[in-house]
Every structure is written in structure tokens, then in C-alpha cells.
Amino acid sequence: MIKDFEYHAAHDLTEALQLAERFGSRKRFVCGGTDLMVRLKEGLVNEDVIVDLSHMAAFSYVREESGIIHVGAGTRHADLAASPVLLQHGSALAAAAAKVGGPQIRNMGTVGGNVANASPAGDTIPALVVLEATVSIASIRGVREVPIIDFFTGPGRSVLKPDELVTEISFRGTGPQEVTAFGKLGSRQAMTISTANVALFFRFGADRHIVEARIAFGSVAPTVIRAPKTEEMFRQLPPAPSWDAVRGAAQMAWKEVAPIDDLRASAVYRREAVVGLLAEAAYETLARGAHEG
Amino acid sequence: MASEIRIVLNINGTEYHVTTQTNSTLAEVLREDLGLLGTKIGCNKGECGACTVIMNSRSVTSCLVLAVQADGATITTIEGLAKDGKPSPVEQAFIDEGAIQCGFCTPGMLMSTEALLASNPHPTEAEIKTALEGNLCRCTGYAKIVRAVQKASQHHG
Numbered sequence: 001m002i003k004d005f006e007y008h009a010a011h012d013l014t015e016a017l018q019l020a021e022r023f024g025s026r027k028r029f030v031c032g033g034t035d036l037m038v039r040l041k042e043g044l045v046n047e048d049v050i051v052d053l054s055h056m057a058a059f060s061y062v063r064e065e066s067g068i069i070h071v072g073a074g075t076r077h078a079d080l081a082a083s084p085v086l087l088q089h090g091s092a093l094a095a096a097a098a099k100v101g102g103p104q105i106r107n108m109g110t111v112g113g114n115v116a117n118a119s120p121a122g123d124t125i126p127a128l129v130v131l132e133a134t135v136s137i138a139s140i141r142g143v144r145e146v147p148i149i150d151f152f153t154g155p156g157r158s159v160l161k162p163d164e165l166v167t168e169i170s171f172r173g174t175g176p177q178e179v180t181a182f183g184k185l186g187s188r189q190a191m192t193i194s195t196a197n198v199a200l201f202f203r204f205g206a207d208r209h210i211v212e213a214r215i216a217f218g219s220v221a222p223t224v225i226r227a228p229k230t231e232e233m234f235r236q237l238p239p240a241p242s243w244d245a246v247r248g249a250a251q252m253a254w255k256e257v258a259p260i261d262d263l264r265a266s267a268v269y270r271r272e273a274v275v276g277l278l279a280e281a282a283y284e285t286l287a288r289g290a291h292e293g
Numbered sequence: 294m295a296s297e298i299r300i301v302l303n304i305n306g307t308e309y310h311v312t313t314q315t316n317s318t319l320a321e322v323l324r325e326d327l328g329l330l331g332t333k334i335g336c337n338k339g340e341c342g343a344c345t346v347i348m349n350s351r352s353v354t355s356c357l358v359l360a361v362q363a364d365g366a367t368i369t370t371i372e373g374l375a376k377d378g379k380p381s382p383v384e385q386a387f388i389d390e391g392a393i394q395c396g397f398c399t400p401g402m403l404m405s406t407e408a409l410l411a412s413n414p415h416p417t418e419a420e421i422k423t424a425l426e427g428n429l430c431r432c433t434g435y436a437k438i439v440r441a442v443q444k445a446s447q448h449h450g
Contacts, residue, residue: 007296007315007361030359037318037357038338050315054362078351102427103405104342107351108358190426191340 002040009052013138016053016165021140023049024162030054031074032108034101035117059112059167062086069173073112073166078103080111080124089173092127092180092199099123099184102191112166115151118158121219125152126199127182128169129216129224136168143167152223178203179288183281185273187264194219195265196273198281208239215278220257220270227256234282243283250279300364304329305373311360319363320344320355323370331371331400335429342428345401346370352408354427371400374407383407383445392441394432401428406442415446 008023010016020027027049030036039045053059059074062083069090071080080086080097087094093111100106100114100123114124115135125148133148137160148169151158160166174180182199186192196219203212213234215227233249241249259270302309304327313322320337323329323346332355335343339357346355347369374381380388383406393399402425409416409424416424421442430438 002316002318004316007298007359009361030362033357033359033362034339037359040316041338050359052359052362101339102342103408103424104345104352104354104427105339108353190423 002037003043003045003048005047006049007052008049009055011055012058013056013165013167016051016056017138017140017163019051020165021163023051027051027162029116029165031059031110031113032076032105034105034109035113035119053165060110064089064173067173068170071111071169073115073168074110075112077101077106077109077111077114077124081106085173090127090131090171090180091174092130092182092201093124095182096123096127096184096197096199099182099197105191111169115148115169116158116160116166118152118154118156118223120155120221120223121194121197122224123182123184123194123197123218125224126197126216126218127180128171129226130180130199130201130214131171131174132214133169133171135166136170137164138167139164149226154222174201177205179285181281181285183277185277193264196220196259196270196277198274198277200278200281200285202234202282202285210234210237215253217253217257217274217278219264220259220274222258225257227253229256230278241286243279246283246286247275247279250275250282253278298361298364300361302363302365303367305369313360315359315361317360318356319346319348319358319360319368322360322363323355329370329372333397333400335397340429341398342401342405343398345404345428347404347408350408350411352405352427369404369407371403374403381407382448383410383442386441386445386448387438390437390441390444392434392437394430394434398428398430398432402430402438406445409442410446416442418443 028047031053059072061072062085077097077100114122128148135146135151180201184197185195199216201214202210205211213231215231218224230252233252253274254271259267261267296315323332333343335341337356339354344355348366
């Protein structure tokens with residue numbers, strides 16, 4: 001049984017921001033509901049007003065303008081996973097969205113919800129971190145933009161103020177010399193919260209060696225993190241590296257993450273998991289990259 | 294007290310005007326207000342898929358949808374599959390393949406299969422398994438369920 005609450009539906013952004021300003025920290029936004037509904041049923045929601053964004057049609061889009069990919073916060077995971085624009089210019093985000101929950105969850109849950117919930121295990125977040133995405137945040141006071149890596153302040157916590165709403169996520173689309181990938185480990189194949197997840201971005205130079213590497217891990221620290229020392233190891237790899245060389249570079253991640261023991265896995269298991277996940281995702285990506293162009 | 298609300302749902306081709314509470318789920322309204330008991334509530338937190346219905350052409354777990362969010366939606370439930378008392382091709386394939394043990398997961402499995410075949414009439418085995426990954430069968434009768442979906446797809450389009 002869900003507790004009593006006051007319900008308001010927003011049909012456009014103006015209405016949503018007015019409701020956000022009016023109810024502030026008394027309200028919770030709901031769009032797909034895949035997280036909030038579970039929390040409501042478990043009695044974990046303190047707020048007594050629900051503002052429903054699911055009827056805001058203009059909140060769902062993926063479009064490319066002058067090389068920048070714009071993703072509406074209300075875009076569902078199933079639409080991210082199938083987006084031709086993302087498959088070409090941000091494939092890690094499409095791949096991450098395809099690994100969220102199961103089909104029904106992907107038909108309901110949204111990228112804005114995944115970001116705003118600020119779970120350290122959110123699957124789209126490492127992908128957005130390696131794409132160096134910008135989060136657009138609106139309130140009746142105006143719009144501000146925050147780099148995704150600065151958006152999160154702890155597990156379930158972010159820089160969002162009570163009257164603010166995440167409206168869009170944008171990033172520079174990947175080009176021909178750039179590849180991205182996502183990998184996830186859970187307790188089973190589907191319908192699982194990540195025990196650890198990883199996203200990577202490589203840019204190749206003329207001789208096919210990695211000139212820029214971005215690597216992000218989820219579920220292994222209070223927020224999703226970048227791994228600069230591991231990135232440096234990948235920049236030092238020769239073109240078309242062997243599996244052993246890739247595995248060796250990935251080993252740096254063992255030291256660089258800061259996982260905890262929890263009910264899903266032990267900290268040591270997670271350290272081993274991120275090394276394996278990164279090595280597999282990177283080796284597969286490099287093998288694929290070597291055949292491009 | 295939660296507030297009473299009036300919503301309109303188009304379910305299996307029939308328009309229903311329902312008075313319910315803001316904190317009711319779509320699954321509760323289907324079962325308790327409309328008596329459409331084919332939709333099952335298992336885990337009641339979106340993990341088992343027993344409450345799967347098709348809402349605006351997409352499969353959703355109706356235990357995670359507030360009824361008020363479904364206001365104005367077009368919904369298909371298990372009761373909407375058979376026509377004139379004759380099982381749908383997907384239902385018939387499940388019967389023929391014996392893809393039913395206790396039967397509790399079956400409505401959800403059927404609705405996920407309907408959603409799959411509507412968008413992908415001839416799925417591979419891997420695509421079938423991905424399409425059904427949000428539905429649990431406690432009897433673990435997955436092999437026969439996958440075979441039933443393959444059989445249904447042969448008769449599809």
C-alpha cells in the first residue's frame with residue numbers, strides 16, 4: 001500500500017517549474033516511476049506531494065545539432081537503446097540504456113530519472129561521464145548547466161536544489177576516430193542492479209594508438225568516478241595491444257576504485273570485477289576499432 | 294485520505310470511466326476496480342513481470358504505474374488477446390507447447406511476447422530471451438516458453 005500524497009501533473013516545463021517552486025522539498029518528481037514507486041511502497045519517501053512529468057510529451061527526444069547530441073530528460077531507456085543518433089555518436093549511452101532492468105523497465109524509466117536519482121549504480125551515468133556530458137537544470141529562476149562529473153555529491157545526492165529539474169543532457173557526439181563502450185556486472189543477466197559497471201571512451205591517433213582515454217566506474221565509490229591513472233595506462237598502450245597488455249593496463253583500476261562491502265558484493269570482489277569488466281570492454285573495443293577506417 | 298480522482302482508460306477496446314485514489318496502481322485498478330483478474334501481482338515492485346500489460350504500445354509492469362499516470366492511455370491486458378472465445382495465436386502456441394506450469398507468470402509472459410512480436414515478428418532465440426528477461430517463471434519452464442514464442446512467430450505475418 002502506498003501512502004497518501006497530493007498529486008499534480010505537469011503538462012509542460014513551465015507548469016513543472018511552477019509546481020517545483022510551489023512545493024519545493026515537499027515534492028518528488030515522478031516520470032517513469034521505476035525507482036520512486038518501489039520506494040513509495042517501501043515507505044522510504046518522506047515527501048507528500050508527487051509532481052508527475054510523464055505527460056510532458058516535449059520532454060522526450062534525441063537530436064543532433066552542430067555535432068552536439070541533445071537528449072531530453074524524459075527520454076526512456078528503450079528509446080536511448082534504439083536511437084540511431086546515439087548508436088552512431090554515443091554508443092556507450094545506448095549500450096548502457098539497453099542493460100537497464102528488463103524491457104518493461106526500459107519502456108518506463110528515463111535518463112533524467114537515472115541521473116537525478118544519483119545512484120552510484122545508475123547504468124547511464126558512467127556512459128555520460130566518459131562522454132563528458134552536461135546536465136541542464138531549470139528552475140523558475142533560470143537555467144544552469146553542470147558538468148555531469150560535478151552533478152553528484154554522494155549516494156542519492158546531487159547539486160539539484162528543491163525547485164530545480166533536470167531538463168536535458170547534452171554532449172559532443174563521437175567522431176570517426178573515437179569509440180565508446182559500456183560493460184556491466186550484476187548478480188544475473190537482467191533485472192539487476194549493477195554490482196559494478198564501466199564505460200570507456202578512446203580517441204585514436206594517426207597510428208591507431210590511444211591519444212585520449214576516458215574511463216568511468218559505477219558502484220565502486222560513493223558516486224560514479226573517473227579513473228585518471230588507469231586512463232594514463234591505456235594511453236601508454238601500443239597500437240593493437242595484446243590481451244595481456246590490455247589486462248595489464250586495466251589492473252590499475254584495482255587500486256583506483258574505492259568500493260565497499262554491501263549486500264550485493266564484497267569490496268574485493270568489486271575490485272576484481274572492475275578489472276575484468278574494463279579489460280573485456282577495452283579489448284573488444286580495440287579489436288573493433290582496429291578494423292575501422 | 295488520498296484524493297479521489299476520475300480517470301478514463303481504454304482497455305481492450307472498451308472505454309472505462311473509473312473513480313479511484315491517487316495512490317492506487319494501475320495493477321490494483323485493473324484487478325480490484327475493473328475485475329480484470331488475469332493481470333497478476335507477484336513481487337509488486339517491478340521485478341517479476343507478472344503484472345505486465347501493454348500501455349500505449351509498450352509493455353510496462355502495471356504495479357509500477359500510478360493509475361492516474363495511465364489516464365487517457367490505451368491498454369491491452371491478457372483478457373484482450375482472445376477474439377470471439379478463440380485463443381490468440383500466441384496463446385495457442387503456449388497451449389500447444391505446454392509452456393504453462395502453475396500459470397501464474399503466463400499472462401505476463403504472453404503480454405511481453407505480444408509486445409515483442411508486434412515490433413519484431415520474427416525474432417531470433419537471443420531476441421526472444423532478451424524480450425522475456427523481465428518476466429520470471431517460478432516453475433523455470435523457460436525452454437518451453439521460448440519454443441512457444443518461436444512457434445507463434447512462425448505463424449505471425
